[in-house]
Amino acid sequence: MTAAYRIRRQIGIDAGHRIRLHGSKCRHLHGHRYTIEAVCEADQLAGEGEQAGMVLDFAFLKDEMIGQIDAPCDHGFIAELADIELLAMFTPAEAGRVEFVEKLDTAVREQGFAVPDHTALGTKLYVIPVPPTAENLARHWFERLAPRVATRSEGRARLARVVVWETPNCAAEWP
Numbered sequence: 145m146t147a148a149y150r151i152r153r154q155i156g157i158d159a160g161h162r163i164r165l166h167g168s169k170c171r172h173l174h175g176h177r178y179t180i181e182a183v184c185e186a187d188q189l190a191g192e193g194e195q196a197g198m199v200l201d202f203a204f205l206k207d208e209m210i211g212q213i214d215a216p217c218d219h220g221f222i223a224e225l226a227d228i229e230l231l232a233m234f235t236p237a238e239a240g241r242v243e244f245v246e247k248l249d250t251a252v253r254e255q256g257f258a259v260p261d262h263t264a265l266g267t268k269l270y271v272i273p274v275p276p277t278a279e280n281l282a283r284h285w286f287e288r289l290a291p292r293v294a295t296r297s298e299g300r301a302r303l304a305r306v307v308v309w310e311t312p313n314c315a316a317e318w319p
């Protein structure tokens with residue numbers, strides 16, 4: 145077994161979602177206080193410079209978690225692209241429903257998520273291509289965060305895992 149230095153950091157966000165095809169209560173619109181943990185590892189610590197002795201500065205990791213997860217999702221609603229009825233609720237009065245969803249679809253195909261700049265009620269919306277379960281969110285946020293961890297550590301650290309707690313009792317992780 146190879147030994148690696150490992151760090152972990154958590155952030156918390158509040159967001160709404162629903163599991164469209166859930167057989168029970170989770171199909172209702174509801175919210176969670178999500179706790180998201182990122183685990184990073186490196187075979188060697190930084191030898192010099194401002195990160196000397198570190199896998200990755202906790203503050204740099206926080207910056208990236210805020211940028212990739214908190215900024216687009218906190219106090220927003222996380223929706224699945226296929227949840228057409230839900231997206232209809234967010235369609236601004238002046239926009240066509242088909243046009244609104246087509247734009248979301250293009251952004252999701254190009255970058256893996258969509259953040260429309262204008263929605264009904266001015267609410268924050270974050271659209272992903274899969275149902276917003278804890279499992280899918282763990283993988284989605286892992287894929288956003290991994291390249292940022294590599295960059296901020298100058299290639300020294302890798303993102304090993306993202307854990308998403310939906311409630312104090314229930315968590316999913318990727319990988």
Ligand SMILES: Nc1nc2c(c(=O)[nH]1)N=C([C@H](O)[C@H](O)COP(=O)(O)OP(=O)(O)OP(=O)(O)O)CN2
Nearest residue numbers: 163169170176276277278279310311312313314316
């Ligand atoms: N494997 C998964 N199962 C469930 C998910 C999920 O993302 N992955 N999500 C939900 C619901 O969205 C829900 O938020 C979790 O509900 P629940 O089981 O009610 O969790 P609680 O901790 O609140 O349990 P209580 O029994 O209500 O205290 C469902 N399943």
